[in-house]
Amino acid sequence: MNFQLLIDLFENNKTLKQLFVFNNNLEEMFAEFKTGFQFIEAAGGLVFNKKGEILFIKRRGKWDLPKGKVEPKEECHNAALRETTEECGITNMEITSILCSTYHTYYIEEQKVLKKTFWYKMEYSDHEELKPQQEEDITFAKWFNKSELKTITDNTYPSIIDVLKDANLIS
Template sequence: MAQSYTIYINETSLIITEPTVKVTKSYQQIESKKFSFSEFYARVKSGALNGTYVINTSNAKKLFKTIRDSLKLIEAAGGLVSNEENRYLFIFRKGKWDLPKGKLDDGEKVREAARREVEEECGIKVNKVKDKICKTWHVYEMGSKIVIKKTTWYFMSAKNQAKLVPQLEEDITEARWIAPGDFDQVRQNTYPLIKDVISVVG
């Protein structure tokens, strides 16, 4: 089965894929033979590269693993949470719409971390953690190190949670239930990573 991996660097996406996988977004092609992720990252950070880039390779898994193993790994988990009105829970953090998520505590199971982070960041009670949606990979700087964050996303439900309490100490200034028909307001001011996660519902 053909493999495809997407690495997000804020507004920029790097898709590592195999020739048989169709990429539906508009993108720029990158040659795989002399590809250096550190050089690619530096060019993205300098503003020289922006948008979606695709590397076609016969072994996407191997190239992705090489990149992942060269960086410090951080594990996180989060949720796409629906209520009884089929609205979904979003947070507004650092000037952009986002989904509740956070890092795993030592020894914590991924599913438990996803529930805890959603409850802490939005001041609600999650009734049920459902199926896994996907994993996303986000590269950024933490101090002097470049890290890769693996976030596992779950469908969740939270019923009768009228009051939302954004976690201000995590720079969350608003938490809001938004219907899929109104997702355009989110898409206009969010990250490509979040757009991809919410595409499963609208």
């Protein structure tokens, strides 16, 4: 199967919203699919404070969760903690559970990238001031009540919606 042709067709036809591909060997098909991309693993956190508020960042005009690339020989859960500290300026988080993994695609210049992100639920028990990492294009970091999640879901990425659903925060 020529995945590159399918990907190009999908990207260049704005009326197509979904593309379904079937194969009896999912692992083989996914391995072939990945050959058209630079593959990056990342990790991030859905962070709750003592009040039950959830930490979000605003990056490039959209609400997002803190996340970033897993460094060579780094364990994913450690990367999630490190990236949250780097992007938001807070420490003393504890991972309380493993959430879903998500995939999304984007471009770095002309290179197609497929990113797999491992998500973790975290608790934060301190009171540090949030410090958005501006060199990563993060302009804002804020704690949101669960009742305010519509603000997030109206201006975020589909993969973040998946994380919120996996954590049973939205349906």
